[in-house]
Amino acid sequence: MAEMKLSFIYRVAVTKGEALRYISHLDYAGAIQRAIRRAGLPAAYSEGFNPHMKISFASALAVGVTSDVEYFDLEMTEPLPPLDVAKRLKAALPPGIELLELRRLRKRKGTLMAEADEAGYTVDLPLTGTAEQARTAVAAFNAAAECVFHRATPKKTRDIEVKQYVAEDVALETDGDAARLTMKIRITPTGSVKPGEVLSLLVDRFGFPGDGKAAGLCRRSLTGRGKSLLEIDD
Amino acid sequence: MIELTPDLLGAVTKPARYTGGEWNAVRKDAAKVACRFALSMPDVYEVGMSNLGLKILYEVLNCRPDTAAERVYAPWPDMETAMRERRLPLYSLETFTAIREFDFLGFSLQYEMCYTNVLNMLDLAEIPVRAAERGEGAPFVVGGGPCVYNVEPVADFFDLFVIGEGEAVLGELVDAFIAWKGEGCPEGRRGFLLRAAALDGIYIPSLYEPRYDEAGMFQSLTPLHPAARPVIYKRLLADFDAAPAMTAPVVPYIGIVHDRIMLELFRGCSRGCRFCQAGIAYRPVRERSLPRLRELARQMADATGYDEMSLTSLSSADYSCLEPLVDTLMTDFAAARMSFSLPSLRVDSFSIELADKLQQIRKSGLTFAPEAGTQRLRDVINKGVTEEDLMAAVGAAFRRGWKAVKLYFMMGLPTETDEDIIGIARLAKKVVDLYTEIKGKRGVKVTVSVSCFVPKPYTPFQWFPQNTLAEFDRKQRLLKEHIRDRAIQYNYHDARVSRLEGVMARGDRRLAPVLYEAWRAGAKFDGWSDQFREEYWLSAFGKCGVDPAFYNERARSFDEPLPWSHTSPGVETGFLRREWEKAMAAALTADCRRGDCTGCGVCQRLGVRVVDGRRKDG
Numbered sequence: 106m107a108e109m110k111l112s113f114i115y116r117v118a119v120t121k122g123e124a125l126r127y128i129s130h131l132d133y134a135g136a137i138q139r140a141i142r143r144a145g146l147p148a149a150y151s152e153g154f155n156p157h158m159k160i161s162f163a164s165a166l167a168v169g170v171t172s173d174v175e176y177f178d179l180e181m182t183e184p185l186p187p188l189d190v191a192k193r194l195k196a197a198l199p200p201g202i203e204l205l206e207l208r209r210l211r212k213r214k215g216t217l218m219a220e221a222d223e224a225g226y227t228v229d230l231p232l233t234g235t236a237e238q239a240r241t242a243v244a245a246f247n248a249a250a251e252c253v254f255h256r257a258t259p260k261k262t263r264d265i266e267v268k269q270y271v272a273e274d275v276a277l278e279t280d281g282d283a284a285r286l287t288m289k290i291r292i293t294p295t296g297s298v299k300p301g302e303v304l305s306l307l308v309d310r311f312g313f314p315g316d317g318k319a320a321g322l323c324r325r326s327l328t329g330r331g332k333s334l335l336e337i338d339d
Numbered sequence: 340m341i342e343l344t345p346d347l348l349g350a351v352t353k354p355a356r357y358t359g360g361e362w363n364a365v366r367k368d369a370a371k372v373a374c375r376f377a378l379s380m381p382d383v384y385e386v387g388m389s390n391l392g393l394k395i396l397y398e399v400l401n402c403r404p405d406t407a408a409e410r411v412y413a414p415w416p417d418m419e420t421a422m423r424e425r426r427l428p429l430y431s432l433e434t435f436t437a438i439r440e441f442d443f444l445g446f447s448l449q450y451e452m453c454y455t456n457v458l459n460m461l462d463l464a465e466i467p468v469r470a471a472e473r474g475e476g477a478p479f480v481v482g483g484g485p486c487v488y489n490v491e492p493v494a495d496f497f498d499l500f501v502i503g504e505g506e507a508v509l510g511e512l513v514d515a516f517i518a519w520k521g522e523g524c525p526e527g528r529r530g531f532l533l534r535a536a537a538l539d540g541i542y543i544p545s546l547y548e549p550r551y552d553e554a555g556m557f558q559s560l561t562p563l564h565p566a567a568r569p570v571i572y573k574r575l576l577a578d579f580d581a582a583p584a585m586t587a588p589v590v591p592y593i594g595i596v597h598d599r600i601m602l603e604l605f606r607g608c609s610r611g612c613r614f615c616q617a618g619i620a621y622r623p624v625r626e627r628s629l630p631r632l633r634e635l636a637r638q639m640a641d642a643t644g645y646d647e648m649s650l651t652s653l654s655s656a657d658y659s660c661l662e663p664l665v666d667t668l669m670t671d672f673a674a675a676r677m678s679f680s681l682p683s684l685r686v687d688s689f690s691i692e693l694a695d696k697l698q699q700i701r702k703s704g705l706t707f708a709p710e711a712g713t714q715r716l717r718d719v720i721n722k723g724v725t726e727e728d729l730m731a732a733v734g735a736a737f738r739r740g741w742k743a744v745k746l747y748f749m750m751g752l753p754t755e756t757d758e759d760i761i762g763i764a765r766l767a768k769k770v771v772d773l774y775t776e777i778k779g780k781r782g783v784k785v786t787v788s789v790s791c792f793v794p795k796p797y798t799p800f801q802w803f804p805q806n807t808l809a810e811f812d813r814k815q816r817l818l819k820e821h822i823r824d825r826a827i828q829y830n831y832h833d834a835r836v837s838r839l840e841g842v843m844a845r846g847d848r849r850l851a852p853v854l855y856e857a858w859r860a861g862a863k864f865d866g867w868s869d870q871f872r873e874e875y876w877l878s879a880f881g882k883c884g885v886d887p888a889f890y891n892e893r894a895r896s897f898d899e900p901l902p903w904s905h906t907s908p909g910v911e912t913g914f915l916r917r918e919w920e921k922a923m924a925a926a927l928t929a930d931c932r933r934g935d936c937t938g939c940g941v942c943q944r945l946g947v948r949v950v951d952g953r954r955k956d957g
Binding site: 124125126127129132133136138139140141142143145150154156197199200201316318319321 | 344345
């Protein structure tokens with residue numbers, strides 16, 4: 106780079122708790138930016154008529170999904186000690202966003218979004234049939250070579266082959282009437298699939314006996330090349 | 340505590356409207372407070388959360404260690420259906436407590452079309468809709484906001500009303516409640532209401548009875564108890580600068596209508612537009628000082644993290660120290676990249692220069708309100724704007740790069756002729772041509788928005804008959820025929836909604852059964868064009884044998900007793916009469932803000948005075 110403008114990048118791991126389950130990714134990002142401003146951190150902004158805070162997120166989380174760990178990179182204009190930054194940010198984060206870890210990156214890297222390549226989810230839902238039916242449905246899904254989900258948004262519809270994004274077999278645990286599905290989803294430059302979409306395929310196509318509307322979805326991990334996004338720098 | 344399950348929230352639009360948990364929301368332990376006050380606006384979350392008055396009251400009440408204020412808004416119809424199916428009562432966003440468990444439920448009544456939502460929310464809260472049917476444990480249902488200058492159509496549904504600025508009264512009301520409760524609630528509900536009646540600014544509708552003559556004309560609202568005063572005058576903050584202010588508003592997660600810091604520069608506007616109720620209701624002008632505004636701006640920015648601040652008032656460009664204020668704030672918040680907006684632009688080039696300095700977003704365009712299409716009619720309504728003013732203002736805007744202008748007008752004003760309607764089209768065309776002349780090419784977008792005039796109580800036009808639906812319809816078509824330039828976009832309001840607003844605005848207690856029936860039939864969110872169903876209302880009027888035209892289309896005589904005269908903003912009827920006469924003569928009245936007293940009587944009646952930094956005797 107010709108112009109050496111000093112900037113200091115901090116990678117932050119936070120949660121998206123139950124209180125924020127129904128907040129969109131954009132609103133979640135907005136809540137974090139307001140928290141950074143309340144914390145009085147010297148965030149860097151883009152130039153121009155309509156300046157934006159220099160902050161980038163790893164991977165957008167669907168509405169209705171909570172997360173044990175989300176990541177964002179924040180660019181600042183001063184090299185404050187990470188402990189100090191963490192303390193100030195912690196005090197300014199709203200209920201439902203908890204600060205897990207914060208560290209300063211030693212060098213500027215690619216975007217967080219490019220680093221994240223896999224996400225783990227759990228889906229908790231009540232069973233409407235037997236555990237045996239549930240196991241059969243999950244086994245059939247896991248055995249299927251291909252499975253197409255018809256994604257309809259207000260703007261367009263398209264067909265997505267889901268199995269290419271399912272990194273390992275969907276696991277099932279049952280406890281009485283309650284079931285938990287665990288899934289690993291690939292995030293690729295050309296696309297991915299949402300855990301809710303896998304769930305609706307399981308229910309609608311494979312006869313999984315669960316009430317999809319009552320499901321609680323949670324992202325449990327987000328990794329790059331098998332490592333936590335906080336470790337990836339080392 | 341009300342629990343919301345994923346199957347419920349997953350099935351409704353914008354579930355975050357119902358889940359609370361926002362930054363700066365105040366959650367208190369119910370066991371540790373003596374008074375729980377639910378604050379509401381009978382509209383959806385995004386609208387209710389944008390109301391400045393409620394934000395202030397929320398903070399003022401929550402500053403008291405003995406009181407907890409919580410919020411509740413109207414669930415959208417999909418959520419309402421889901422709640423009714425599951426028998427979930429209306430609840431508060433802070434602690435998910437059923438609203439019926441609160442001591443007070445306060446509604447901010449911003450305009451008449453929200454009334455059916457009040458009934459619907461009471462019903463959802465499992466609180467008897469009619470005040471007379473409420474038992475000892477029920478909350479006291481309180482109304483406030485601009486509609487209190489004629490609340491008679493909804494009087495039967497409320498226990499009490501706060502007339503004027505709520506911050507000036509609610510503290511006394513809560514004190515009275517805590518004292519009454521501490522004594523063991525002597526004489527029950529009525530015992531408290533009689534105590535409240537002794538407070539200035541509190542109107543208890545059940546202590547009065549309307550009288551009508553044989554012809555059905557309103558005669559009087561007769562007090563039934565010695566505690567009931569013949570007239571309740573508004574309360575207001577005499578020293579607005581020193582009054583408690585909002586410093587830490589609740590920050591929503593989802594976008595709301597006014598999603599920014601609101602810095603209130605002053606209360607009141609005395610420009611004296613004769614159609615405007617707010618201009619009378621919030622008199623006199625009381626400014627905040629520059630140091631105080633600077634302090635409040637800092638507190639709110641630090642407490643919210645917002646990057647946008649609106650300099651709010653009825654006519655912000657009239658603030659006496661606006662330029663130094665803008666310079667100061669822009670310096671204070673330069674590093675924080677705060678952007679500023681001036682919501683109410685005056686029609687002059689000073690305003691354009693300021694808007695330019697504030698770098699208001701160009702593409703959304705600038706908005707001006709000439710209100711009427713000809714100079715004659717603008718003089719009738721005392722809108723002190725000339726065509727030259729408008730052309731100078733839009734010209735300045737075009738030279739500074741704006742490409743879009745919105746112009747607001749009304750139709751159905753007193754003395755209006757077809758020439759005045761055609762004048763709207765002509766004025767809009769002149770604006771288009773001015774752009775072409777300045778820029779040497781076409782490319783401007785002029786939006787003409789025309790609302791249907793609703794005569795309001797306590798204005799010089801309170802005696803004037805509203806235009807009929809047929810007349811509004813004819814005028815809307817006439818205007819459309821005269822707008823030929825494709826650069827002009829013409830929007831107009833649904834006259835059926837304006838008619839209903841007109842009926843309610845100058846109605847009396849005989850409208851309560853109509854409202855009730857319309858609500859029972861399914862009327863709600865009447866202010867939302869996609870939700871408004873006129874048939875519910877027409878059948879309700881028919882069923883109750885009430886002729887809406889009696890209220891909105893009838894010319895009232897000056898000696899006719901008016902059903903709203905007991906809740907007063909302090910203005911003298913003689914002043915309104917004189918202003919009517921001057922309107923008929925197209926004569927102007929100057930602003931008293933920096934000039935001479937115009938004799939409206941508000942300051943004298945209420946013992947207050949104009950506070951303005953540029954006033955000679957200030």
